[in-house]
Amino acid sequence: MYQDVILDHYKNPHGRGLREGDAEVHHVNPTCGDEITLRVRYEGERIADVSYEGQGCSISQASASVLNDLLVGRELKDALAVQETFLTLMQSKGRLTPDDAMEETLEDAVAFAGVSKYPARVKCALLSWMAWKDATAQALGETALEEKL
Amino acid sequence: MYQDVILDHYKNPHGRGLREGDAEVHHVNPTCGDEITLRVRYEGERIADVSYEGQGCSISQASASVLNDLLVGRELKDALAVQETFLTLMQSKGRLTPDDAMEETLEDAVAFAGVSKYPARVKCALLSWMAWKDATAQALGETALEEKL
Amino acid sequence: MTDGTQAPGTPHGLPGLLDTEAIRKDFPILHRTVHGGKPLIYLDNAASSQKPRQVLDAVNEYYERHHANVHRGVHILAEESTALYEGARDKVAAFINAPSRDEVVFTKNASESLNLVANMLGWADDPYRVDSRTEVVITEMEHHSNIVPWQLLAQRTGATLKWFGLTDDGRLDLSRIDEVITERTKVVSFMLVSNVLGTVNPVDEIVRRAQEVGALVVVDASQAAPHMPLDVQSLGADFVVFTGHKMCGPTGIGVLWGRQELLEDLPPFLGGGEMIETVTMHASTYAPAPHKFEAGTPPIAQAVGLGAAVDYLSGIGMERIAEHEHALTAYALGRLAEVPDLRIIGPVTGEDRGATISFTLGDIHPHDVGQVLDEQGIAVRVGHHCARPVCLRYGIPATTRASFYLYSTPAEVDALVAGLEYVRGFFG
Amino acid sequence: MTDGTQAPGTPHGLPGLLDTEAIRKDFPILHRTVHGGKPLIYLDNAASSQKPRQVLDAVNEYYERHHANVHRGVHILAEESTALYEGARDKVAAFINAPSRDEVVFTKNASESLNLVANMLGWADDPYRVDSRTEVVITEMEHHSNIVPWQLLAQRTGATLKWFGLTDDGRLDLSRIDEVITERTKVVSFMLVSNVLGTVNPVDEIVRRAQEVGALVVVDASQAAPHMPLDVQSLGADFVVFTGHKMCGPTGIGVLWGRQELLEDLPPFLGGGEMIETVTMHASTYAPAPHKFEAGTPPIAQAVGLGAAVDYLSGIGMERIAEHEHALTAYALGRLAEVPDLRIIGPVTGEDRGATISFTLGDIHPHDVGQVLDEQGIAVRVGHHCARPVCLRYGIPATTRASFYLYSTPAEVDALVAGLEYVRGFFG
Numbered sequence A, B: 001m002y003q004d005v006i007l008d009h010y011k012n013p014h015g016r017g018l019r020e021g022d023a024e025v026h027h028v029n030p031t032c033g034d035e036i037t038l039r040v041r042y043e044g045e046r047i048a049d050v051s052y053e054g055q056g057c058s059i060s061q062a063s064a065s066v067l068n069d070l071l072v073g074r075e076l077k078d079a080l081a082v083q084e085t086f087l088t089l090m091q092s093k094g095r096l097t098p099d100d101a102m103e104e105t106l107e108d109a110v111a112f113a114g115v116s117k118y119p120a121r122v123k124c125a126l127l128s129w130m131a132w133k134d135a136t137a138q139a140l141g142e143t144a145l146e147e148k149l
Numbered sequence C, D: 001m002t003d004g005t006q007a008p009g010t011p012h013g014l015p016g017l018l019d020t021e022a023i024r025k026d027f028p029i030l031h032r033t034v035h036g037g038k039p040l041i042y043l044d045n046a047a048s049s050q051k052p053r054q055v056l057d058a059v060n061e062y063y064e065r066h067h068a069n070v071h072r073g074v075h076i077l078a079e080e081s082t083a084l085y086e087g088a089r090d091k092v093a094a095f096i097n098a099p100s101r102d103e104v105v106f107t108k109n110a111s112e113s114l115n116l117v118a119n120m121l122g123w124a125d126d127p128y129r130v131d132s133r134t135e136v137v138i139t140e141m142e143h144h145s146n147i148v149p150w151q152l153l154a155q156r157t158g159a160t161l162k163w164f165g166l167t168d169d170g171r172l173d174l175s176r177i178d179e180v181i182t183e184r185t186k187v188v189s190f191m192l193v194s195n196v197l198g199t200v201n202p203v204d205e206i207v208r209r210a211q212e213v214g215a216l217v218v219v220d221a222s223q224a225a226p227h228m229p230l231d232v233q234s235l236g237a238d239f240v241v242f243t244g245h246k247m248c249g250p251t252g253i254g255v256l257w258g259r260q261e262l263l264e265d266l267p268p269f270l271g272g273g274e275m276i277e278t279v280t281m282h283a284s285t286y287a288p289a290p291h292k293f294e295a296g297t298p299p300i301a302q303a304v305g306l307g308a309a310v311d312y313l314s315g316i317g318m319e320r321i322a323e324h325e326h327a328l329t330a331y332a333l334g335r336l337a338e339v340p341d342l343r344i345i346g347p348v349t350g351e352d353r354g355a356t357i358s359f360t361l362g363d364i365h366p367h368d369v370g371q372v373l374d375e376q377g378i379a380v381r382v383g384h385h386c387a388r389p390v391c392l393r394y395g396i397p398a399t400t401r402a403s404f405y406l407y408s409t410p411a412e413v414d415a416l417v418a419g420l421e422y423v424r425g426f427f428g
């Protein structure tokens, strides 16, 4: 489960730290105490920045770093597609082998495929992604989000 | 468990029917619905009569008949000794083989030895005996009873 | 898994019977002899069923290979035990056709399930709250476990307890249904199949009236789930309860099915580990259903066993089990009618009735009937069967009750009838 | 039955150890390998213990030979199952030195036992009644199962919930005991041994103060009953609860011991079959304790299993089990002190502490610690262990917890320490 990619992101997180944003959310996983504070900044519908602080396990921390890599600079519509793909992978209970298309979409995030086998850890991997979606809804409004799905 | 003696008493109960008495009680075994109404009549401390009506299983009915046989005509003191002996037998969980002394005291009532193996039925066998004790306490007062024990 | 098709040319040739010879091989206890070599004839299935080897094996395998406490563990045993426990929930949900697995709550028995509902409604906010201005409706036919919780609720909230009476032939008297279930009624709780009379009750009529007045409906399916297909969606009830040990499962496990919105809205009952979301000394928030209602370490191995039981029953087919029992009950009613002085308490024909037959035998007390049958190896239950108001209603102290299951045979019915003849001779 | 005496010349030579080689033969799961052939090192005993073959055999024998519903049956299986079930009650009563077998109530787990007490006191008449003028005292160390029932009781009755805080070294802060337990206190409920910190609490001091003000005392012995001799008479408490699955017994069974007068005086909790004396539609009367508190078909097979567990533990000897664990814990505390960045949460020496050790490892999250240990076959628990206020108190999100039992060995401690070194390297 602990792929080198994950460990690298954990030890050297990308984009960590809180910077200016349009909205801020705080999410907690009550069963293990993982926490994240996350801000999004949009320029129109383009994600200008996702900044965050958090504490928790390597999976939740690395996942936030990967999220930053994948989403910053993207249009909301594309970002949502990435998020959906990641969700599908994480809910696959280890039964899904990422194909080329998925690998292209998820880049480093395919390393989390192994995590999907561990129900207790899936929530950790999803923490920052749920926070990002929530922050986006606050920044742009629920409807902006729903239109894109 | 169904000794011929028990069946005989069940089919031809001795002293059944309600006659005049000094006190009357009504006892019920709530788990199976066995019921008895029982009256005692004393002449001094001598048991002049035990009369009863009841419904229920062969064990509870036969036991009342045996009680009538054993107790009517006795002094309270002796009757209590018989009752105690019967109680001991019934609480023996089938582990007691009546000796000669016990057989002499209990007469037909030794036939209930087999019943003591069946916890669910012990209460049936004791129903009339508990009723008799209760009626006696009402007729003569609790203290008269306690002095004798 | 036993295929349960009947071998052609079975002795009694009753249509619809299962291949009990094959099925009985799965149940170790049925090969036991009692009282000096007499084969055991187990006709006390309404009290509790026996367990097939498949269920015992599943429980043993659980303890010998996978046991750990469930939820929140990151080690492999905790993951396996959680998967097995939650997998049992999936199986039970499928067995009763629940719209969602999250609607299946594991309890310790049907009694706890019923108390859980009664307490939720006592502590609920409006519109569910049962209080002194409201009424609770049950029936005179109920098991004590569906009477006493409502009596306690009525005492503690001041609500009024009402009930449907019974007709002389052992059915619910719904003639005054609109007066019994009124605008003040908050909840109607009744059994699907009677554990004394065998009666199968008309759910639709009661549900219709309850919905008219906005009352919740609780169905006690303890005597139905083991014996016939159970579809909580087509029942139309709000809560359905049943118990594992009567349906080939272990003791120590029961089920409450409840509609999702209700389970979400209603307050918890038992508090503790597993049922919380977050706890501080000052306040706690609760996990979503079903966990909200499962405080403490759940009956893990028992759920696994119940899952195996449900697999076993489904493998044979609930329709076919119902058919088997129906054929056997009709046969038994016919044969019992031959016994002089025998009076059936409950419906005397096989229509809308389950495989439980209560009766009296002249004025021989049921305790005596039961005991003399036992000496012949025949296990029946005697007494009020935890439904004393039924006995009061029919003016009898107790009944003798024979109840069948998927492994019961016509030969066992014959043995019962012969046994009863012997009892009559014995006390005659 | 295993004799448990230690073979001379065991590798680590710690005085007081049991012959774990012999004991481990009784536990099938301990011979399992995980993750491609790694031997299982099970250090999650505070969450749940494993089961010896003797317990599984007793349960199987029960189902294969004796199962029927208990009480009131006149057939032989009902008599046998009742004798086995009530025999288990005798065994448990003897195990905890209860003055009377009628003081032992079987529940589904410790959580139900605690909820039972809380609810009895909420519905009781004076002098026991908890209401808005009264106070309930617990501690910051409690398991959620000994917090949430009292929070619910306080919410529902208006009573005030108070608690003892903790000292920095993981013990109860009783310095202001007279201000915490006052004349308004109706009940004080606390754990004998902590499932997170390992702390063994000073019962006498709390009981003395509680008795001074006439408050009832509830002791949660869930982490004590499995590990040391438990004598309810010398504890001086009014209620003691524990749970079967942590003490070699099955899941689905718990115990409430209560003083006879209290069980007689207090009202029932769950209503239903078995707990009644007589029922009419209008009113019911209740059976004497313990049956008053056992509504519905009890966890029969689970009680039988718990009886066998208690026999197993007594056969080895609770004193000797306590000694074994004490020696092992002292050894483990010493070895863990060698691991850099490891911080013990709880008492750091073996005095007044049980065989449960919680710790943090630098800033590596416990989930990661637990998962990497698991990959090496070492099962520990991570998280807040159903005692979140303890984590809040010590400012940590979670801990890693290793907990031992009678079959744990020094070699397993060594494997844990090596595993932790590997974890440090992995995330370092």
Ligand SMILES: Cc1ncc(COP(=O)(O)O)c(C=O)c1O
Binding pocket: C273, C295, C296, C297, C298, D046, D047, D109, D110, D111, D112, D143, D145, D146, D191, D193, D194, D195, D220, D222, D223, D243, D244, D245, D254, D386
């Ligand atoms: C101290 C303590 N109390 C209560 C409990 C609850 O036990 P159960 O989950 O069996 O109800 C536990 C175990 O989880 C415990 O450790």
Ligand SMILES: Cc1ncc(COP(=O)(O)O)c(C=O)c1O
Binding pocket: C046, C047, C109, C110, C111, C112, C143, C145, C146, C191, C193, C194, C195, C220, C222, C223, C243, C244, C245, C254, C386, D273, D295, D296, D297, D298
């Ligand atoms: C109709 C009915 N309801 C409820 C129950 C109670 O089930 P349990 O004793 O398993 O709680 C029973 C069985 O005894 C029953 O027959």
